[in-house]
Amino acid sequence: MPSRRGFIAGLMASSMAPSATWADAGAPAYLSAGKDELGLFVVAGLSAAGEVLFRHSLPDRGHAASAHPTRPEAVAFARRPGRFADVIDCRTGAQLARLEPPKGHHFYGHGVFSPEGEVMYTTENAYESGEGMIGVWNARDYRRIGQFRSGGIGPHEMRLRRDAPGLVVANGGIETHPDSGRAKLNIPFMRPNLSYLSLSGEIQEQMELPADLHKNSIRHIAVRSDGTVGFAMQWQGDLGADVPIVGLHFPGETPRLMGEDDPRLRNLSGYGGSIAFSGDETQVAVTSPRGGVVQVMDCASGALLAEHALADVCGLATTRAGFLASTGTGAVARIGTQVETLATAPLAWDNHLIPLV
Template sequence: MQRRDFLKFSASLLATGLSHQALANPADSFRVYSASDSGQRLNRLSIWESTSNTAQHYPIPFRAHDILPFADQQRVLAFGRRPEMQCVLVDTTGNADGRLIDAAEGRHFYGHGCFSADNSTLFTTENEYDEARGVIGIRDATSLEIIGEYDTYGVGPHDIHLMPDGKTLVVANGGIETHPDYGRRKLNIETMQPSLVYIDVASGKKLDEFRLSDHKLSIRHLVVSKRGDVGIATQYQGDTYREQPHTLVAWQPYGKALQEIAIPAPLTQSIRGYMADIAFDEQNQVLAVTAPRGNRLTLWDIEASKLIQEVELSEPSGVQYLAGKQQFIVSAAKGDLTAVHLQHGRVTTQTLFTDADTAWDNHLVIA
């Protein structure tokens, strides 16, 4: 981005962003952070407040993928959706310009990041594209300057989470080779090798690695339980008109083997091999995974290892479990935020917010 364009972006950010009041009752109030596009295809960071039922929007210079709020809930990092050379730090109080964060030379970001247990360090998934090598970028969380890097022991790292022990990172190596010279073209479908890798935070040493039975299942997104179980949402890179994957969701109980959950054939045909975001209800032991191409939220019983519900929603995108209200919050590309409540095998839904001018992107964060 040129300096002139960056100054225009910063001025727009200050003009549009509004200050936020502290949540009056944390038990009943919450805030949803997500990337979104407007009806005019303007790229934004959007924040919806449950108390006022209003959304505030902050312009950003590219389409974002995942969102990472800082502990103060006022500064927010937005990661580029496409392979992107920058991420952007947004100050939602309007007290500072939006700050663009550049990837290191020869690298691009891959859409996700997480903080260390003490919030002092930022870890980002990146691609060293000339060597097709997955990298975890390590930055000081205050200055956002690069202080190191780790190998991800795979290709195309996408999602990354800190495990509950505070000492281990879990990385979804999607397995897909990309290069900026070829846009979004996937360069290695026939030879791709996705992997789930656990890495020691202190040393960068690989602690363990797991793979699915089908090498065309790109491991994209993860959810981690309080105990350290890991849920996996995948995207099939084969020809879904000629072949159907036997699974798109997997579960790894803490310290045990990776378990693939069989998917009914009619469902995999309708969702075209594409799962987006993933969340976990610890009380009911249920995974929720959005399938935007199939217009549904899928619910999976972990103990029975099977699909239990399909909830029809128009182009669902992000999902996260709100434990205080015992419900999943689901965003949609059509502008809705929906609460999905599961109790005794019965699903109820409630539309919390709708705005046809807000196309929510594939992830949301609740604070």
């Protein structure tokens, strides 16, 4: 883990003054991990039109990132079971620090900053006990300052609540161990949940799916301004049924599963890659790289409104007029009434498209 002296030296080397803000970052609007034409792993800054503005080399495959709320820096996380997270100056792509989890832990690919940006939280696996953990880091010098339980097994994406102070964690329910690579060790007994936690780690509420959906791993989430959580799942059972892959949950209420009984659900191939609400928050969309589709659903009725074919699509972000998606073929496309490719790059974009502003 970086020392405070090393972190400050990194700031000086990149000419970042303490008063630097996102306004100084200029054009970068998104971050995405990817793999270049030489097979090397990177995280890249993209413009609002999907053009690559900078690249930062990664030692292995990346997954997602989290942007600091005020400073022009972000943390890019390794793909599970990775053990690195790079702090990046988003004006230049320079590395400011590299974080490592404590012994016996690995990162799960996601993290989030506290509202004021003083603390960063990371999803982790304490793999000897199988417990999901949340790491707590001082976001000024990126020292680790604590940890607490995630409320389940296999915590993946985590977001800030918007209806109350706290965190919401997608505990996917799948036990893994780095000695077994990415093998899933407990499929018959998995119990995914959404856990609502205070910023100090107290469990405030948990939501579990009906028993017949216990193999539907809750992986990725988006949070609407009223606090409603959209969640995307990945089915670990046999394919063939029209299993719901998207749900909505408001704390204190029963979850609503979207697109139920619509035969087009099978086009997702049981896999939700990323999820986002539309700019006006009336719709929610999910990507499936396995199915090669983006599906858009109505938040009020739960109906599946539209389906768009897009090869190897996974990254997804909100725009005013709809959604922006990225693909493993290097495309960045606007999703509205139809698909409009905005840019292509010699990069295979990975799972997520992370807004920076």
